[in-house]
Amino acid sequence: MKIMKLSDIKQDGSAVLESIDKIEEKKQKRLLELGFVEGTKIKVLKKSKGLLLIGVRGYSIALDKEITDKINVWGNV
Secondary structure: OEEEEHHHOOOOOEEEEEEEOOOOHHHHHHHHHOOOOOOOEEEEEEEEOOEEEEEEOOEEEEEEHHHHOOEEEEEOO
């Protein structure tokens, strides 16, 4: 496993959240409220044109590539 961007995880792939790069404070706080904390298992449910549908802690959340490019995860290539 290596550290990579969440946007690089393939559809149906899983990863473990490592960190979130500097983003707007409001967005950072919302991600934390949704369960995006270090060590959380994340699954990429679907990928399409700049959007990822992410499964985290029982929720399905759509995030754009701008955000997923700033989420660092432990994943498999």
